[in-house]
Amino acid sequence: MDGLGLNRRDALRAGGGVLGAAGVLALGVRTARAEPWTWSPSGSVVGSGGGADPLTLWDPEADPVIAAVMDHEDVPRVNHLLGTWTKNDQPIPEGLPKNLRDFMEYARQLPSWADPGKMAAGFEFNKKRGTYLGVLYAFASGMMSTVIPHEARAVYYSRGGSHMKDRIAKTAKFGYDIGTVNAYAPGGEMTVTCVKTRIIHAAVRHLLPRSPHWPQGVIPISQDDLMVTWHSLATTIMRTFHTWNVAIPTVESEGYLHTWQLAAHLLGIRDEYIPASWDQAESQARQVLDPVIAPTAEGVDLAHKLLDLGFNLDLTLLSKPILGAFTRFILGDKVADWLQIPREPVWSPLLEFSWGPFVAVREGVMGAIPPSADAAWMFDEFLRQFVLWYTAELRMPISIEIPQTNR
DSSP, X not given: OOHHHHHHHHHHHHHSOOOGGGHHHHHTOOOSOSSOOOOOGXXXXXXXXXXXXXXXXXXXXXXXXXXXXXXXXXXXXXXXXXXXXXXXXXXXXXXXXXXXXXXXXXXXXXXXXXXXXXXXXXXXXXXHHHHHHXXXXXXXXXXXXXXXXXXXXXXXXXXXXXXXXXXXXXXXXXXXXXXXXTTTSTTOOHHHHHHHHHHHHHHHHHHGGGSTTSOTTOOSSOXXXXXXXXXXXXXXXXXXXXXXXXXXXXXXXXHHHHHHHHHHHHTTOOGGGSBSSHHHHHHHHHHHTGGGOOOOHHHHXXXXXXXXXXXXXXXXXXXXXXXXXXXXXXXXXXXXXXTTOOOOTTHHHHHHHHHHHHHHHHTTOTTOOOOOHXXXXXXXXXXXXHHHHHHHHHHSOOOOOOOOOBO
């Protein structure tokens, strides 16, 4: 980053966010595409659609409902009642405003194209590779979010930017819930988690434009932004598994995609934008995700807060240098340099040389050259410690609530 980027970063860290009158120019909010929107809805799960540019669309079903609740209802009481709703098959809590109850009842319904067989195959995928997935959700998807300018800035200036521990826990819950055997079935929690997250997105769209650090007239979290985040999760995970040469049976690969297709629908992404296949996901990601990756002062700040998560834990292999090395290894040198993450003299070359063989051995690939015993032990221990931290986060009370303030 240039000197201006460094100065802005330091100001943000010192002052909690001071972009002042720089407004639209400083935030660099993208309200139009450099190239026209070309992805065809024929490649979606429903095979048709209007083809409107998702940069111009938000969530007209959720937004007016949540705005009315925030402006006219007792939000702490609403949050208390929302906290009692945790299971997919649980009735919507009595006492919530009628418009909110009606929306939640509508929003929790699975689409007609939901496939129980694919959901079961998705669970098999998650069961076999759950440990990898936890790491990838953190270091591929979580850290990638800090170089997605719209997402980084929306997080930074909303309440989540000043409560990163809480946000990490909610992200861990999302990754856990989608991988359970009954994710979208009775007794599961993924449907509830998605609907509550959709409510939060609507709340941020209502609140963030009131922030003095947010440009006037710009509405955050468009359909395009939601799709970008979706690709930073599902598509990026699958790309990484391909890079690691992990052989995935087609039925499990399609099942994993289906779990994320359902998540997209329940998060309020229009069906016409949800890719029907991994090939279509790749095609869409090349238009909406890959061109927008870039550094921001806000993203750098958030990235280092995420890397600090291991500081106060008695887990030696979750130190900031090792977490940084994993970030560099998974996202590459360009992104790591953007985020001002130094190359580690021990862990960086160790990962580059030994991680591929380590994964191959764990996957049972014949003829793989195993890494050294010490490297294999360290990788196993890193994964073990990460799982300990991950599950510890899930044991904490996690309440997905309507925010009442910005940062």
